[in-house]
Amino acid sequence: MKEEVRVFRKRLGKRIAQLRKKKGLDQIGLAAIMDGKDKQTINRYERYGANPTAFILVEIAKALGVSLDQLVDFSELHDASEDD
Secondary structure: OOHHHHHHHHHHHHHHHHHHHHOOOOHHHHHHHOOOOOHHHHHHHHHHOOOOOHHHHHHHHHHHOOOHHHHOOHHHOOOOOOOO
16 A cells, blocks of 8 residues: 555544544444444544545545535644654
8 A cells, every 4th residue: 555545544534533522422423323334434444544435435524514625634633744
């Protein structure tokens, strides 16, 4: 996997977690809003850089009450320059 793809996925996972927590949801709560998803799916996106489809990204953004642009705005991450 290209380094830029790995970094993007890691940042996306951190951004999903950040927005989820800001909304006061745990992973189970977010999964419940997204019909048919489970906690493990959300966990894979947040922690392991799983690659959600475009449709799933739209579902995540909708569930978190943000636009797709806001979802991928990594400038809002406290550690946006880190790529762990």
